[in-house]
Amino acid sequence: MPSTDSLSFFAVQAKQSSEHTVLTFAARAADVLRFALIDRIGRDAQGELSGFQRPQVAAHIREIRDYLEKPDAVLPNPIVVAFTEQTNVEDLGNGTVRLTIDMSQGVPGLVVDGQQRLTALSEVDRDFQVFVSALICRDEAELRRQFVLINNTKPLPKSLIYELLPSVNDLPPRLSRRSVAADLTARLNFEHTALQGYIKQHTQPDGIIADTVVQKIIMESLTNGVMRELIDTPRGRDRCVRLVSNFFEAVKKVFPEAWHGQKPATSRLLHGAGIQAMGDVMEVLAARMDAKSVEDFREGLECLKGRTAWTGGEWEIGGEIRRWNSLQNVNRDIALLKHYLVSIVKADLRKRARIAPTPLFEQAEGA
Known part of the structure; x- marks a missing residue:
């Protein structure tokens, strides 16, 4: 039997x-x-x-x-x-x-x-x-x-595959690069960070920011941005997670009304276009003013106040007048918003550099 x-x-x-x-x-x-x-x-x-x-x-x-x-x-x-x-x-x-x-x-x-x-x-x-x-x-x-x-x-769903990648070894190169970004995204979503619970994943279906959008800004930074060298330093992944968290904590402080209680449909700050554009702003502030802390990033973001239309009004971008919610998660709109925000930030950094006090040098002996 x-x-x-x-x-x-x-x-x-x-x-x-x-x-x-x-x-x-x-x-x-x-x-x-x-x-x-x-x-x-x-x-x-x-x-x-x-x-x-x-x-x-x-x-x-x-x-x-x-x-x-x-x-x-x-x-x-x-x-x-x-x-x-x-x-x-x-x-x-x-x-x-x-x-x-x-x-x-x-x-x-x-x-x-x-x-x-x-x-x-x-x-x-x-x-x-x-x-x-x-x-x-x-x-x-x-x-x-x-x-x-x-x-x-x-x-x-690609997002399911990407969420599994960090637990898998010996992957093809294109998936290995995505794996690092997926790991950092998951840590941002499940550790005590500014984005905890905000990122929509298969294991966090109530999130409101697409995980692939967050992965994209991380992958761009790992390829050509500030994380490229940061990831290879001691505790590099921890430092990358903290950098992104500090930046978005500063974003919350500068634009509280466009963040808290909002969704992508009600605020372009939480929309795919806004998140990707702000990713470029993070890069500029980290690279040009060595921003690392929440306060560093908050100071660099102040110049954008009053010049955005996250939840209402109109954008004046590249000679175009656009309703606040007409910006979509498509390459052209993302590129327009990136250029607009980054241009303002770069102009502000140049202005501050010009008005910074000139260091005093000690006079040579005998002068």
């Missing part, structure tokens, strides 16, 4: 990587849910990332379920499941194996792809088999890496 603590399947093994075991077999949806979890992404009380999958999409699941309830429904796309332990593969020859999954110590598998299909199947009263592609990884770090690489070519 078979054990209720294990399941066995005849499978076909594909020769791919010497470091991984890749198998395909057929299983009932109910059995897949016995040996694999849908581990949805979240954060614990300390802000640490856990899980992989995006939240359920109820409408999508309902559509799949309605289709699968039809007697002629088929589902050729496989469910991809990854394991790190509690499996045994017995070679039967000719590319076939017997896969035994031990469930005595808990559910060993994680669904890497196909969570919506599997959830829909669990709601259908049919003895329905699906193909399962199984990947046996050496550890959880490799499992996370495979999840990101597999799903990066599929239409998963």
